[in-house]
Amino acid sequence: MSDPVTLTRYDDVGLITIQSPPVNALGQAVRAGLLARLKDACNDPSIAVLVVTGAGRGFSAGADITEFDKPPQSPLLGEVIAAFEASARPTVAAIGGFALGGGLELALGIRYRIGFPGARLALPEVNLGLLPGSGGTQRLPRLIGADAALDMITSGRHVMADDALANGLVDAIADDLDEAIALARELASAGERPADWAEAPVAASNAPFEAYAERMKRRRRGFPAPMRCIEAVRAATRLPLKEGLAWERKAFAELKASPESKAQRYVFFAEREAARVKGISRDTPTRQVTHAAVVGAGTMGSGIALCLADAGLQVTVMESSEAALARGLARIESIYDAALAKGRMDKAERDRRLARVSGTVDMAAFANADLVIEAVFEDMAAKRNVFQRLDKICKTGAILATNTSTLDVNAIAMATGRPEDVLGMHFFSPANVMRLLEVVRGAQTADDVLATVMRFAGQIGKLPVCVGVCDGFVGNRMFMSRNQEALSLIEEGALPSQIDRVLTDWGMAMGAFAVMDLAGTDVGWRIRRAREAKRDKREPYPFTVADRLALAGRHGQKAGKGWYRYEPGSRTAIEDPEVTAMIEAVSREKRIQRREIGDDEVLRRCLWQLVNTGALLLEEGIAQRASDIDMIFLNGYGFPAFRGGPMYHADQTGLDRVLADIEAFHALHGERWRPAPLLRHLAEAGRDFADV
Numbered sequence: 056m057s058d059p060v061t062l063t064r065y066d067d068v069g070l071i072t073i074q075s076p077p078v079n080a081l082g083q084a085v086r087a088g089l090l091a092r093l094k095d096a097c098n099d100p101s102i103a104v105l106v107v108t109g110a111g112r113g114f115s116a117g118a119d120i121t122e123f124d125k126p127p128q129s130p131l132l133g134e135v136i137a138a139f140e141a142s143a144r145p146t147v148a149a150i151g152g153f154a155l156g157g158g159l160e161l162a163l164g165i166r167y168r169i170g171f172p173g174a175r176l177a178l179p180e181v182n183l184g185l186l187p188g189s190g191g192t193q194r195l196p197r198l199i200g201a202d203a204a205l206d207m208i209t210s211g212r213h214v215m216a217d218d219a220l221a222n223g224l225v226d227a228i229a230d231d232l233d234e235a236i237a238l239a240r241e242l243a244s245a246g247e248r249p250a251d252w253a254e255a256p257v258a259a260s261n262a263p264f265e266a267y268a269e270r271m272k273r274r275r276r277g278f279p280a281p282m283r284c285i286e287a288v289r290a291a292t293r294l295p296l297k298e299g300l301a302w303e304r305k306a307f308a309e310l311k312a313s314p315e316s317k318a319q320r321y322v323f324f325a326e327r328e329a330a331r332v333k334g335i336s337r338d339t340p341t342r343q344v345t346h347a348a349v350v351g352a353g354t355m356g357s358g359i360a361l362c363l364a365d366a367g368l369q370v371t372v373m374e375s376s377e378a379a380l381a382r383g384l385a386r387i388e389s390i391y392d393a394a395l396a397k398g399r400m401d402k403a404e405r406d407r408r409l410a411r412v413s414g415t416v417d418m419a420a421f422a423n424a425d426l427v428i429e430a431v432f433e434d435m436a437a438k439r440n441v442f443q444r445l446d447k448i449c450k451t452g453a454i455l456a457t458n459t460s461t462l463d464v465n466a467i468a469m470a471t472g473r474p475e476d477v478l479g480m481h482f483f484s485p486a487n488v489m490r491l492l493e494v495v496r497g498a499q500t501a502d503d504v505l506a507t508v509m510r511f512a513g514q515i516g517k518l519p520v521c522v523g524v525c526d527g528f529v530g531n532r533m534f535m536s537r538n539q540e541a542l543s544l545i546e547e548g549a550l551p552s553q554i555d556r557v558l559t560d561w562g563m564a565m566g567a568f569a570v571m572d573l574a575g576t577d578v579g580w581r582i583r584r585a586r587e588a589k590r591d592k593r594e595p596y597p598f599t600v601a602d603r604l605a606l607a608g609r610h611g612q613k614a615g616k617g618w619y620r621y622e623p624g625s626r627t628a629i630e631d632p633e634v635t636a637m638i639e640a641v642s643r644e645k646r647i648q649r650r651e652i653g654d655d656e657v658l659r660r661c662l663w664q665l666v667n668t669g670a671l672l673l674e675e676g677i678a679q680r681a682s683d684i685d686m687i688f689l690n691g692y693g694f695p696a697f698r699g700g701p702m703y704h705a706d707q708t709g710l711d712r713v714l715a716d717i718e719a720f721h722a723l724h725g726e727r728w729r730p731a732p733l734l735r736h737l738a739e740a741g742r743d744f745a746d747v
C-alpha cells in the first residue's frame with residue numbers, strides 16, 4: 056500500500072500531502088503518517104515553510120468513522136494537531152474540496168489556511184451525534200468568534216471558500232497549488248499567532264447561548280449532541296484553550312459512547328449502503344437523463360416537476376386539459392414565489408428554475424424525453440392507459456416510471472411493449488421536500504434502467520432505496536400495519552392523544568392520528584371502499600371509527616376537524632370530546648371492555664408491528680436489507696434518526712425480547728400478530744436483522 060502521507064520539497068517549502076482515498080479520512084495510518092512527515096520536515100533545515108494539503112477529492116473528510124467502535128489507537132488526532140500547532144516551522148493548510156470534521160480541526164491547528172475555489176469547510180460531527188472532538192469547539196470560536204462558530208458547529212453546515220474568507224476561517228484564496236505555495240511563503244513571513252491566543256477565552260458578548268439552546272431543544276428534540284455543542288462553545292468563552300480542550304475531549308468521549316451517536320453513525324453508513332442494489336455492479340452502464348417529463352400536474356406531479364427543475368433539468372409537465380395544466384403550472388410558480396418571499400432564493404434563481412418547466416396537453420411533446428414519470432391518480436386503468444400511450448410516443452431507450460404508491464408496477468409495465476424500461480419511482484409528499492424515493496424494481500426492469508434511476512435519484516438530491524413489488528411496497532405496508540394497530544388500541548381503551556403523545560415523546564415527528572388528519576381521513580376511507588370486496592371478513596375491522604369520521608365530514612386538518620379539532624388557521628390538534636364519544640360508542644357496539652392501556656404497551660404494539668411487517672418484507676425479498684427499511688422510515692415517515700430505525704431499534708432491544716412480546720400479542724390479538732418466520736429464526740439463533 057502506498058504511503059498515505061507524503062512529503063515533497065518545493066525549494067524552501069515542504070509539502071505534506073494526505074493521500075488516502077476515497078476521502079482522506081484521518082485513520083490511524085494517516086495520523087501516524089502526518090506526525091512522521093512533520094518530524095521529517097522539521098529535521099530538514101532547508102525547509103522554511105510547511106504546507107499541508109490533501110490529494111484527490113478533498114483536504115480531508117475528518118476522523119475515520121469506522122474506527123469509533125474500536126479502542127482508540129495512537130497517535131490520537133488531538134496529539135497530531137497539537138504537534139502541528141507547536142511546529143518549529145510556520146504551517147499553512149491548502150484546502151481544496153472538503154475539509155470536514157477532524158479535517159477542518161487539523162487545519163485549525165495549522166497557523167494559516169488557504170482555500171481553493173469551491174472548497175467546503177464544516178464541522179458536521181453533530182450529524183453523527185457528536186461534537187468536534189479534536190479542538191474544533193475551542194479553536195473555531197477563537198478564530199471566527201463565538202456566534203459564527205455556534206452556527207457552524209450546531210448546524211454542521213458547509214461554508215464555501217468565499218464565505219470562509221469573509222469570516223476569517225481562511226486567510227486567502229488561491230487558484231492552484233503553485234499560487235498556494237507562493238502565498239504560503241508570504242503568510243509565513245507575517246509571523247506566529249499572538250501569544251495570548253491560547254490563554255484568552257474568546258469574547259462572547261453577543262453569543263446567544265440561551266436562545267440557541269431553546270431553539271435546539273425544540274428542533275432537535277431527543278438529540279443530545281446539539282446541546283453539548285452549545286455548551287462546548289460556551290466553554291471556549293470561559294476557559295483557556297488547554298482546559299477547554301480537556302472539557303471537549305471528555306464530552307466527545309461521552310457522546311461517542313451514547314446510543315444516539317451509535318444510531319446516527321449506523322445511519323451514516325446505512326444511507327450509503329442503500330444506494331447499492333444487490334446483483335447490480337457499480338460499473339453497470341447507465342442511460343443519459345437530461346430531459347424529463349411528468350404526466351399529471353396535481354400535487355404530486357407538480358412537486359416532482361419542482362424537484363427536477365430544482366436539480367437543473369428541463370421538465371415538461373402534461374395535463375389532460377388546459378385548465379388543469381394552468382392550475383398545475385400556477386402551483387409550481389407559487390411555490391417558487393414563496394421561496395423568493397422567504398429569501399430562500401433570489402429573483403434570478405427563481406426565474407431560472409421556473410424557465411426549466413414547460414407545460415403541454417399533448418403527450419407527443421414527450422417524444423424526446425429521457426425519463427417520464429407518471430403521477431396521475433391512483434387507478435390501475437388510468438395508469439395503464441397512460442403507459443399504453445407513452446409506449447407509442449416515447450423514443451427507444453426512454454425510462455418510463457410510475458409514481459404509484461400502492462398499485463402493481465408489473466401490471467402497469469405490461470401495458471407497454473417494453474416492460475424492461477418500466478419501474479416505480481415512489482416519491483413522498485411534498486415531493487420537492489421529502490428526501491426518500493422508493494425505487495420499485497419490476498419483475499422485468501432492466502439492470503441499466505434501475506442503475507440509472509438509482510444514480511439519477513442521488514443527482515436530484517433524493518435518497519433512493521430499491522424495493523420490490525407488493526401492495527404498499529415497504530414504507531406504506533409497514534406504516535399501514537402500525538396505523539391499524541393504533542386503531543385497534545383506541546377500540547380497546549386508548550385515545551388518539553395518548554397514542555400520539557407516546558409516539559412523539561419517543562421521538563417520532565408526528566403521532567399516528569395527527570398524520571391521518573394531515574393526510575385527510577377521506578383518503579384512507581376511499582382506499583378502503585375500493586378494496587372492500589377483497590377484504591377478509593373473518594379478520595377484525597379496526598377502521599369503524601375512521602370510517603365514521605370520514606362519513607361525518609371530519610376529513611382532518613383541511614376540514615378543521617378529524618381525529619382532533621383545529622381552530623381556524625391553526626394546525627394545533629385539540630382533543631375533541633365528540634371523537635372520544637364516537638370511539639367509546641364503537642367499543643360498546645363491538646362489546647370490547649375498554650381498559651387502561653399503559654404507555655409502554657402502546658409503544659411496543661406500534662413499534663413491533665413495524666418490525667414484524669419489516670421482517671416479512673425482508674423474507675419476501677421486497678426489501679434488500681434491514682438497514683434499507685430503516686432508511687425508508689427515517690426519511691419518509693419521521694422516525695427519529697437517534698433511534699436508528701425500527702429494525703435497528705429491534706436489534707438493539709434484542710430480537711428474543713421482541714419475539715417474546717410478539718408471541719404474547721399473537722396469543723391475545725390473533726393473526727395480525729403471527730410472528731414473521733424470519734424474526735423467529737433470527738431470535739432463536741441469537742442473530743440480528745443486521746446479519747441478514
Ligand code: 3H9
Nearest residue numbers: 078080116117118119120121155156157179187188189327
Ligand atoms: C470527526 O471528524 C470527529 C472529530 O471531530 C474528532 C475525532 C477524535 N470516515 O459519502 P460518500 C466513506 S467525525 C470513514 O459516498 P460523497 C463513505 O462511507 C467525522 N469513511 O461520497 C463512502 O464509503 P463507501 C466528521 C468515510 O462524495 C466513501 O467514503 N466528518 C468518511 O457523496 C465515499 O463517501 C464527517 O462527518 C469518514 N469520515 O461525499 C464527513 N467519510 O464508498 C462525513 C466518507 O464504502 N463524510 N467515508 O460507501 C461526508 O460528509 C461525505 O462522505 C463527503 C463525500 C462529503 C466527504
